[in-house]
Amino acid sequence: MNRTRTLLKKLAWSIFTILFVIVLNFFLFRVLPGDPARAGVRDPRLKKEAVEMLRVRFGLDKPVINCFESLNPIKLGSCTVNPLDTQFFIYVRNLLQGELGISYHTNRPVADILAERLWNTVLLIGAGQILSIMIGVVFGVFAAWKARTAIDYSAVITSLMAWSLPTFWLAILLLFWGSNNGLPLAGKATPGSSALPLLQQWADIGIHMILPTLTYTIIYMGEYTLIMRSSLMDVLSEDYILTAKAKGLSTFQILKDHALKNAMLPLVTVIAINLGFTVAGAIQIEAVFSWPGLGLAIFEAVGRRDFPVLQGAFVLIAIAVIFANFLADLTYNYLDPRVQTE
Amino acid sequence: MNTEHFLEVRGLKKYFDAGRPRLFSREARFVHAVDDVSFSLRHSEVIALVGESGCGKSTLSLLLMGLEEPTEGSIFFEGRDITHLKESERKELRRKIQMVFQDPYESLNPTQTIEEIINEPLLVHGIAKDKRERDERVMKAMEDAGLKPAEVYLSRFPHELSGGQRQRVVIAAALVLEPEILLADEPVSMLDVSIRAEIINLLAELRITRQIAVIFITHDLGSVGFFADRVAVMYLGRIVEIGTMLEVLEKPKHPYTKALISVIPVPNPRLRHERIILQGETPNPIDVPKGCRFHPRCPVAIAICKDSDPPSVTLSKTHSAACLLLVK
Numbered sequence: 001m002n003r004t005r006t007l008l009k010k011l012a013w014s015i016f017t018i019l020f021v022i023v024l025n026f027f028l029f030r031v032l033p034g035d036p037a038r039a040g041v042r043d044p045r046l047k048k049e050a051v052e053m054l055r056v057r058f059g060l061d062k063p064v065i066n067c068f069e070s071l072n073p074i075k076l077g078s079c080t081v082n083p084l085d086t087q088f089f090i091y092v093r094n095l096l097q098g099e100l101g102i103s104y105h106t107n108r109p110v111a112d113i114l115a116e117r118l119w120n121t122v123l124l125i126g127a128g129q130i131l132s133i134m135i136g137v138v139f140g141v142f143a144a145w146k147a148r149t150a151i152d153y154s155a156v157i158t159s160l161m162a163w164s165l166p167t168f169w170l171a172i173l174l175l176f177w178g179s180n181n182g183l184p185l186a187g188k189a190t191p192g193s194s195a196l197p198l199l200q201q202w203a204d205i206g207i208h209m210i211l212p213t214l215t216y217t218i219i220y221m222g223e224y225t226l227i228m229r230s231s232l233m234d235v236l237s238e239d240y241i242l243t244a245k246a247k248g249l250s251t252f253q254i255l256k257d258h259a260l261k262n263a264m265l266p267l268v269t270v271i272a273i274n275l276g277f278t279v280a281g282a283i284q285i286e287a288v289f290s291w292p293g294l295g296l297a298i299f300e301a302v303g304r305r306d307f308p309v310l311q312g313a314f315v316l317i318a319i320a321v322i323f324a325n326f327l328a329d330l331t332y333n334y335l336d337p338r339v340q341t342e
Numbered sequence: 343m344n345t346e347h348f349l350e351v352r353g354l355k356k357y358f359d360a361g362r363p364r365l366f367s368r369e370a371r372f373v374h375a376v377d378d379v380s381f382s383l384r385h386s387e388v389i390a391l392v393g394e395s396g397c398g399k400s401t402l403s404l405l406l407m408g409l410e411e412p413t414e415g416s417i418f419f420e421g422r423d424i425t426h427l428k429e430s431e432r433k434e435l436r437r438k439i440q441m442v443f444q445d446p447y448e449s450l451n452p453t454q455t456i457e458e459i460i461n462e463p464l465l466v467h468g469i470a471k472d473k474r475e476r477d478e479r480v481m482k483a484m485e486d487a488g489l490k491p492a493e494v495y496l497s498r499f500p501h502e503l504s505g506g507q508r509q510r511v512v513i514a515a516a517l518v519l520e521p522e523i524l525l526a527d528e529p530v531s532m533l534d535v536s537i538r539a540e541i542i543n544l545l546a547e548l549r550i551t552r553q554i555a556v557i558f559i560t561h562d563l564g565s566v567g568f569f570a571d572r573v574a575v576m577y578l579g580r581i582v583e584i585g586t587m588l589e590v591l592e593k594p595k596h597p598y599t600k601a602l603i604s605v606i607p608v609p610n611p612r613l614r615h616e617r618i619i620l621q622g623e624t625p626n627p628i629d630v631p632k633g634c635r636f637h638p639r640c641p642v643a644i645a646i647c648k649d650s651d652p653p654s655v656t657l658s659k660t661h662s663a664a665c666l667l668l669v670k
Contacts, residue, residue: 239448246407247463247515248436250429257462261453337499338452 003333014326021318026091028314029307030064030071036104036307058102058308062087100312105304110312113297118279118316120188121286121293124209125278128216133271135217136224143225144232144263145255155225163222171215171288178211185211186290212289216282220274227270232263265336272328276321280313348555349383349406349523354415356401360628373627375401377579378415383523386553388546390566390587392602393576394624399559400444402576403527406557407441408432437467440516444528446508450500457496460484460515467519479518486551487514488544506537513544517552524548527559542568564606567591572660575599578627578635585661595663597640634666642667 029036036058055061063069065088069077083089094101100110136159143155179185184207193204235241236259244254279294286295294313301309332339357372376398383389393399404410406417408427416425424435443449450459460480463469470476484492487510500508509529516524526545530538546569548554558570566573566587573590575583575598583596594600601618608614620639625631631638637647647666655668 239443239445240451242409243441243443243449243512243515244451244462245409246436246441247519248433248466249462253466258451262451336453338501 007330007333010326010329014322017322018319021322022092022095022315025311025314025318026088027071029311030087032307033072034305036060036305058104059087059090062090064088095315100315101308103301103306103309105301105306105309110308113309114294114312114316117292117294117297120291121279121295123205124212124286124291124293125216125282127209128213128220128282129271129274129278131213131217132220133224136221137228137267139221139225140228141232141255141260143229144236145251147233147236152229156229159222159225159229161222162218163220163226165219167215167219167282167284168288170218171212171285174211174215175288183210184208188292208291212282212285212291215285215289223270224267227267228263231266232259235259235263238262261335265332268331268335269328272324272331273321275327276324277317279320280317348385348387348420350418351382351406352380352416352418354379354402354405354417355413356398356405356410357413371628374579374630375627376405376412377630379576379579379581380415381574381581381584383555383557385522386549386555387572388549388556388558388570390558390560390570390573391576392560392563392566392573394561396624396627397576398579398627399561399576400527401579403441403525403557403559406525407439408435433467437469437519438521439523439525440519440521441525441527442509442512442516442529445532446505446512447532449512450508452500454499455496456484456489456498456500456503456511459500459511460518463515463519469519480514483514483518484510486517486548487511488540489514504537505533506540509533509537509541510544513541513548517548520552521554523555523557525557525559528561529558530565531561538565539568545569563591563602575602578625578630580635580664582636582665583663585658585663589658589661593661595657595661595668596636596665597642597667598636599663601641634664 052061063077063081063086064071065086066081066083067076067079069075084093091101098111100114102108103110103113106113139155139159143152146152175185184190188208189201189204190208193201196204241254241258244258249257280298283295283299285291286293287299290296294316297309298313300306301313354376355374355378356376357374360371360373363369363371379398379402381389391399391402401410405412408424412425416423418424419435419438424432427435454462457480460483461476464476464479470479480496481492484490484495489495489507489510495503495507495511500511503511513524513529524545529545530541533541542565545556545558549556549569558566560566563573570587572584572586574581575590575596577598583590583594583599590599591603594603597618598620601620604615604618618641620641622639625635625638633649634640634643634647634652637643640647644667650666652664652666652669654662654664656662657668
């Protein structure tokens, strides 16, 4: 009862946060300098009529919102226009219908672009996350178990170094290494591979994933190792671990039944937050390896001032992060009985 | 089986490495946590180990539990040397010696229910394969520990209980294995004063109903009088006086014991006597004073106290104290 109410409250807050992000996202792109109509076609010879046609096509001829014709530069307008005929409410209405606008650059619907890119990113970052969590947790447990020994210190130093490496730099190094070892360096598949049988297509994608996944795993593995280690060491110093030992439990039983479940709590938070950002992709990794994911889409859209793509991507990322946090709350509820009663 | 010496400790020492005073220094330093401690325990006897913080009481309890390896000395249980045991041999022994820790807020796993906590020792030791028998044992231990009615508590989590109730859960989890010795390391110091008496009474009952020997570790000499048979006073890793409760509380011989007893609050103002307030701090257990380790704070120290370490002087069959003034 109490538990359901807490969860409903959390859910309500999540929805409220998403709404807030949607509103903020709209105005963020309206206060940016520069004429969006000129962003798609950057040719100074473009005729006035053509610019006007572009503005109509992207709905930029409409007032931003009641009383404001535009926000940068600020130009006041009539307050009596039909609110449904302003950019803001058209944006909200379209969003509710799953419509994210049309890319300035490619003229394709943003929703289509993002959907296609999203799966590539989930594939890459998902694999990287799973690998880094598995390796990180194992290393962390091992380091905490062998605390203050050579094993522990080398695990900590390696993790710290891996975690603090500049992502793009590691990616470029691995790129060089891969080129010497015959690994594919860019993209998701070999051109023309779609003609191959399905199994070979997957194998091709798998080979392309090796370098970016490796980069991601190395960077995040360190973070998980350090968090797991310190969290587990905290738990291992608790009296109930000593009690368990006094009761006759073996080291393995203590780790399995008492230490890990309690030590997982901080890790769950970090995993959940990182999972949210999974959707954002690792922009640097995707850019270096030309992986056609969301990160690369954002990277390219920034360069092209392709505001509809950015706007859509931001909404998607925000929803993913908020949803992941909600999931973390749910997991916490399950893992820690103390969370249920406030 | 030698019932006189059910548990016997001989010359037990535990030094912890304290690192070097300076980098590249050749001299290694040690914390003398437990420094030559000997005593014995009889069946269903309650012995109180009293001393200030940092005198080595808790290290001594960890040594007795086999949770720390002693540097020197030996521990005998039922005539068998149990000082250095393999983990597999130790497991059987753990059943017989159980421990209650100081802080009931720390010594219970927050993610387990009370039933799981008390049931776990049975599973670990493979006692009572049958679930019904296990349930019965769990309920019995809980009721013996004063958690009545037991059903109410079974599915609760530790954070839903009060400090006193938690300590009862800790005691129940120790009792469920039907130990012969219960080691209680300051079991009441984290509890409210009103609950302390309840827990001490509970321990006193247990030694009668279950014939359990209790090693009661405390820094509060006042709470000892209730139920201890014998009292051992520790100072800087060593037992300075040991004797029956009456001998130590009524006729203390060591100046340290005298000082401790003089500051126990007395309810009747007419019976109040002069308090002996010790000067200074407990010395650092890394640099134990030469000679008698108590001499820098001793109100009656004489010249030789600086040079010679006092031997244990036997005052009666049960009473002995380590003070040079008693040597004749």
